[in-house]
Amino acid sequence: MWGRYIRRRLFQPAFVLWLAATLTFLAFYFTPGDPAQTLLAASGAGPAEIAQRRAELGLDAPLPVQYIRYLVNLLQGDLGQSWLHGRSVARMIGEQLPPTIELSLAAMIIGVFLGFALGILAAIRQGTWVDTLTTTLAVVGLSTPTYWTGLLVILFFSLYLGWLPSTGDGSFQHLILPALTLGFALAGAIARLVRARVVEVMGRQYVLAARARGIMPRPVLFIHILRPAIAPVLTVIALQFGFLLGGAVITESVFARPGLGKLAIEAILWRDLQVVRGVVILGAVVYVLVNLLADLAQAWLNPRLRDELT
Amino acid sequence: MWLALVCLAAILAPILAPHGPGVTNTAASLQPPGPNYWLGTDLLGRDLLIRLLWGSRWTLGMALGGLAVTIGVGLPLGIMAGAFGGWVDTVLMRLVDALLAFPGLLLAMAVVSLLGSGIGAVAIAVGFAAAPGYARVVRTAAVEVRTELYVEAAHSVGCTPWRILVRHIFPNTITPLIAFAATQLGWVLLNGAALNFLGLGVAPGTPEWGAMLVEGRNFLRDAPWVSAFPGLALTLTVLAANLLGDSLQRAFEPR
Numbered sequence: 001m002w003g004r005y006i007r008r009r010l011f012q013p014a015f016v017l018w019l020a021a022t023l024t025f026l027a028f029y030f031t032p033g034d035p036a037q038t039l040l041a042a043s044g045a046g047p048a049e050i051a052q053r054r055a056e057l058g059l060d061a062p063l064p065v066q067y068i069r070y071l072v073n074l075l076q077g078d079l080g081q082s083w084l085h086g087r088s089v090a091r092m093i094g095e096q097l098p099p100t101i102e103l104s105l106a107a108m109i110i111g112v113f114l115g116f117a118l119g120i121l122a123a124i125r126q127g128t129w130v131d132t133l134t135t136t137l138a139v140v141g142l143s144t145p146t147y148w149t150g151l152l153v154i155l156f157f158s159l160y161l162g163w164l165p166s167t168g169d170g171s172f173q174h175l176i177l178p179a180l181t182l183g184f185a186l187a188g189a190i191a192r193l194v195r196a197r198v199v200e201v202m203g204r205q206y207v208l209a210a211r212a213r214g215i216m217p218r219p220v221l222f223i224h225i226l227r228p229a230i231a232p233v234l235t236v237i238a239l240q241f242g243f244l245l246g247g248a249v250i251t252e253s254v255f256a257r258p259g260l261g262k263l264a265i266e267a268i269l270w271r272d273l274q275v276v277r278g279v280v281i282l283g284a285v286v287y288v289l290v291n292l293l294a295d296l297a298q299a300w301l302n303p304r305l306r307d308e309l310t
Numbered sequence: 311m312w313l314a315l316v317c318l319a320a321i322l323a324p325i326l327a328p329h330g331p332g333v334t335n336t337a338a339s340l341q342p343p344g345p346n347y348w349l350g351t352d353l354l355g356r357d358l359l360i361r362l363l364w365g366s367r368w369t370l371g372m373a374l375g376g377l378a379v380t381i382g383v384g385l386p387l388g389i390m391a392g393a394f395g396g397w398v399d400t401v402l403m404r405l406v407d408a409l410l411a412f413p414g415l416l417l418a419m420a421v422v423s424l425l426g427s428g429i430g431a432v433a434i435a436v437g438f439a440a441a442p443g444y445a446r447v448v449r450t451a452a453v454e455v456r457t458e459l460y461v462e463a464a465h466s467v468g469c470t471p472w473r474i475l476v477r478h479i480f481p482n483t484i485t486p487l488i489a490f491a492a493t494q495l496g497w498v499l500l501n502g503a504a505l506n507f508l509g510l511g512v513a514p515g516t517p518e519w520g521a522m523l524v525e526g527r528n529f530l531r532d533a534p535w536v537s538a539f540p541g542l543a544l545t546l547t548v549l550a551a552n553l554l555g556d557s558l559q560r561a562f563e564p565r
Contacts, residue, residue, distance in 0.1 A: 019407075142552070143552050144549075145500055145541065145545065151523065246504075249416070
């Protein structure tokens with residue numbers, strides 16, 4: 001039964017990913033300018049050489065053929081060659097991936113903890129100044145551009161106080177500021193949703209009943225409220241992962257950290273479209289995977305959801 | 311509530327348009343601090359306040375342009391999916407799902423890479439990236455309306471599906487759509503400026519707020535105001551947009 005559910009659940013993400021990959025392929029296929037031209041025209045090559053290069057790269061094959069080749073390569077993890085560097089895109093991405101993951105995870109931990117704390121706090125002190133303060137903080141958090149908070153944070157902690165390094169990578173200290181910056185924005189979004197959800201659950205019958213029975217507030221909070229409250233928030237966290245990925249790109253730029261951000265930006269500036277395509281697809285894959293995991297976790301937490309047909 | 315902030319940001323735009331002195335460019339003095347020039351100057355001696363005011367045209371223009379794209383793409387998609395249902399719904403929503411699989415900023419970046427540089431590209435890219443989310447919301451609203459009695463009544467009288475859509479469904483979905491549009495404006499603004507910050511949009515030297523942030527980066531210690539003020543402006547505007555969206559949503563909630 002569990003297996004059947006998983007199998008059913010897998011279908012949609014797989015389909016979506018396929019569709020996404022196809023869209024990406026089409027988008028990049030119809031873009032004017034191709035590697036053969038870009039690379040060789042600059043060095044003054046003639047049309048014959050350009051045509052030959054194109055054939056080498058397999059760019060003269062008809063659309064369906066290129067498409068099939070693309071899909072096959074994709075499934076094998078081959079994302080093509082970088083036009084700029086001539087190296088395997090997959091390898092380039094692989095190299096830049098760990099710092100980005102590091103940053104994303106750190107930011108997520110901070111964001112989730114802070115967000116939950118603020119959200120729950122606001123919910124149980126609903127209507128008081130604590131609520132207003134934390135909610136305002138949350139909204140500000142998610143309205144502030146991460147690149148700005150990053151710069152401010154650098155300004156205070158690094159340049160004025162000199163506590164932490166502002167750029168670069170390599171140690172735990174280098175991770176703190178960027179993670180904090182990104183995490184703060186994430187926390188804002190999470191806090192709002194946690195608060196809404198906890199407030200909603202708090203108003204439910206069984207909670208009121210439990211309190212009427214005289215159970216002390218604290219156990220009531222943790223046992224009855226949090227468990228159902230958490231489930232949908234998991235989904236939201238997964239959804240916010242997209243924000244996290246994008247935010248990581250920005251934060252990396254601000255703090256001059258190595259990672260996918262730098263890779264992507266450079267690729268775009270130099271029109272190294274293969275790399276861009278690779279990063280985008282990777283982003284989609286990760287995002288879909290995370291959401292899938294969240295869905296599965298949610299079903300595990302709340303057995304009622306397992307009957308849901310997708 | 312805090313629509314005052316929005317109005318402030320919005321009024322900024324038209325008032326400054328013909329604001330006296332030419333765009334920017336006084337290569338004269340370097341980077342002196344505060345009160346002679348209200349917000350200080352940047353590296354090339356340009357008055358920051360003036361740049362900020364002019365920049366509001368760029369930044370807001372980009373955001374509104376992006377929003378136009380979002381609504382232009384998202385609204386028809388969502389409303390057709392919601393109103394017609396059936397296979398139209400499935401096909402369109404699958405498409406939207408596929409687009410939503412890409413993290414927002416990455417999608418915008420990808421589109422920019424396809425379109426080239428310049429503020430138009432950024433606006434389109436960010437607007438396009440926000441469109442699927444918007445389409446989803448529109449669809450939900452449309453579906454809700456579709457099940458209402460008056461739609462069935464119109465159908466039984468013999469209205470063609472298109473007519474139903476335009477005359478009945480659409481007007482009744484407007485209210486939540488506007489609310490969400492305000493929130494999306496905040497997102498578009500934020501990420502559009504982000505793209506400019508990353509150097510992927512406007513040409514360097516353009517007084518767009520995101521781009522101005524980058525300019526101040528190298529002398530953060532000595533002249534923090536160059537980056538601080540554009541960022542503040544951005545934050546306030548995004549905040550205003552978000553709050554506007556919030557209050558609109560709350561206003562339209564109890565029907």
